[in-house]
Amino acid sequence: KRYIYMNGEYVTEEEAKVSVFDHGFLYGDGIFEGIRVYSGNVFRLKEHIDRLYDSAKSILLDIPMSKEEMIESVVNTVRKNNLKDAYIRLVISRGKGNLSLDPFTCHHPQVIIIVDKIKLFNEEMHEKGLKIITVPTRRNTPDALNPKIKSLNYLNNILVKIEAHLAGVSEALMLNGEGYVAEGSGDNIFIIKNGKLYTPPSYLGALEGITRQAIMDIARRLGFEVLEQPFTRHDVFVADEVFLTGTAAEVIAVSEVDGRMIGNGSRGPITKALLNEFQKLVKEDGIQVYP
Numbered sequence: 001k002r003y004i005y006m007n008g009e010y011v012t013e014e015e016a017k018v019s020v021f022d023h024g025f026l027y028g029d030g031i032f033e034g035i036r037v038y039s040g041n042v043f044r045l046k047e048h049i050d051r052l053y054d055s056a057k058s059i060l061l062d063i064p065m066s067k068e069e070m071i072e073s074v075v076n077t078v079r080k081n082n083l084k085d086a087y088i089r090l091v092i093s094r095g096k097g098n099l100s101l102d103p104f105t106c107h108h109p110q111v112i113i114i115v116d117k118i119k120l121f122n123e124e125m126h127e128k129g130l131k132i133i134t135v136p137t138r139r140n141t142p143d144a145l146n147p148k149i150k151s152l153n154y155l156n157n158i159l160v161k162i163e164a165h166l167a168g169v170s171e172a173l174m175l176n177g178e179g180y181v182a183e184g185s186g187d188n189i190f191i192i193k194n195g196k197l198y199t200p201p202s203y204l205g206a207l208e209g210i211t212r213q214a215i216m217d218i219a220r221r222l223g224f225e226v227l228e229q230p231f232t233r234h235d236v237f238v239a240d241e242v243f244l245t246g247t248a249a250e251v252i253a254v255s256e257v258d259g260r261m262i263g264n265g266s267r268g269p270i271t272k273a274l275l276n277e278f279q280k281l282v283k284e285d286g287i288q289v290y291p
């Protein structure tokens with residue numbers, strides 16, 4: 001049996017329901033985090049919670065518990081489900097209100113913690129790398145709905161998934177309003193050229209990924225230069241290596257973009273080395289569920 005945390009209680013999947021008047025359901029008025037547990041370690045949980053509370057502040061959503069209480073609730077929910085490896089979906093909605101858009105008619109934000117088994121990319125996909133495309137749908141502009149806010153408004157990302165699917169690929173890149181590469185539908189992007197790593201700067205219009213930061217930390221620790229600067233599709237096409245990062249994706253190589261083969265058409269050596277280091281880090285850096 002799986003238990004879901006809802007507003008301080010554990011309920012079963014069948015009992016886990018929200019009101020049809022919940023503004024998270026009606027308007028995507030809410031925020032969320034995707035977090036992973038590796039061998040009982042909740043990877044960089046504090047960093048995820050810090051980002052969650054930043055997203056909350058940015059949309060004036062008042063989470064009815066402290067960061068410490070939220071961390072404890074996440075850990076307890078993993079323990080309640082007795083999982084050592086898992087994917088956690090932490091959702092906070094504005095809560096039940098009337099049918100207007102007005103968030104000030106919602107007085108009880110919903111705090112929901114779902115713990116699930118995780119699907120992985122298999123070893124073959126890691127070695128071969130993903131074939132991806134660039135799609136016409138641009139990333140939300142920061143002065144409209146800032147991509148730094150991990151909100152429940154994922155239609156921008158879902159439209160990208162639809163375009164990728166229609167093109168027969170599993171993932172796609174979004175550009176920003178100026179035509180610079182922003183990120184994938186649910187992951188950040190890195191390119192490697194002449195031994196240097198490049199990733200779009202966070203102001204460009206992408207989520208400040210926890211995995212992105214971890215890879216930058218690892219790469220710098222290994223002595224690589226990492227530059228956060230804008231780049232274009234051309235820079236991606238001529239890169240030696242390309243990979244995507246995300247809690248679900250981890251570190252996944254890209255072997256083809258818009259029909260251009262990347263490097264020798266399979267995962268590059270630096271990408272593989274970074275993934276190896278990442279797989280060690282995720283077991284250590286975070287909060288232990290079963291100390």
Ligand SMILES: Cc1ncc(COP(=O)(O)O)c(CNc2cccc(C(=O)O)c2)c1O
Binds near residue numbers: 184185186207210211
């Ligand atoms: C738009 C976007 N960009 C980057 C990332 C990677 O960030 P982290 O390194 O912090 O996870 C995300 C988060 N990744 C995310 C969110 C929701 C679902 C899925 C999925 O692949 O099922 C993935 C994301 O949603």
